[in-house]
Amino acid sequence: MKELLSHANGIITNHDICKMLENLGLNKGDHVCVHSELFTLGVPLLKKDEFLSEIVKCFWQIIGKNGVLIMPTFTYSFCKNLPFDNLKTPSTMGVLTEFFRLQNKSLRSNDPIFSFAISGKNAKEYINDCKSCFGVGSVYDILFQNSGKILHFGNAYKGFTFSHFLEEKLNIPYRYFKEFSGELIDKNGIKQHKNILYFVRQLQSRSILSVEKNVKILTNANNFKVANLGGGNVSIMECKKYHDAIKSALQDDQFALVI
Secondary structure, three states: EEEEEEEEEEEEEEHHHHHHHHHHHEEEEOOOEEEEOHHHHHHOOHHHHHHHHHHHHHHHHHHEEEEEEEEEOOOOOOOOOOOOOOOOOOOOOOOHHHHHHHOOOOOOOOOOOOOEEEEEEHHHHHHHOOOOOOOOOHHHHHHHOOOOEEEEEEEEOOOOOOHHHHHHHOOOOEEEEEEEEEEEEOOOOOEEEEEEEEEEEEOOOOOEEHHHHHHHHHHHHHOOOEEEOEEEEEEEEEEHHHHHHHHHHHHHOOOOEEO
């Protein structure tokens, strides 16, 4: 047992985190995408890299060697008219995602807007050349096909980009495809010109994703399990149930997710 964090109510150990993940429903062999916000949890008791390594180990401890661990490493590079370098462009999604991206066994998708780092037995299944950020063959599409899970670690109410995948999949009316172009440098250092479609918001329409509405829909579907951890919290959702609940809500009201 290793002490990882200190907070107002005591100490958090790696055992505490693993037990919480198990209680939430994370299992051996799961494919899980982890969105993280660590500063809410408490004060780390280890040096930065050791602390981050121990957090990652907790996920592996539960999903095991047959699982797949995914983290968002979004850069929005082409939206900023910047090149995207698969190996060098840093993640904007927090220190844990950047640490995970740099691990030897992690692969990174070539999406110059919404890239992901992936590691595990079937990680290569998630690396595809896609026409759109959240379309066929995208990381969220493969996660959905594999009955994966979404985990919000540190802030249970932040990280609902899976809903953008469903907005594109279900072709909602308040977004449209916009093409972005730029220079992509792959993991082998090969430069190429790339075009990619991003299903962006129509700014003149109601189109801002509402966390409250998403949480309510998922909670009513019994697919939003939450546990407190230190000064923060953690939530887990099953992708298949997520899809079905959101699809049903959008069939009743096309603006069910937004404000």
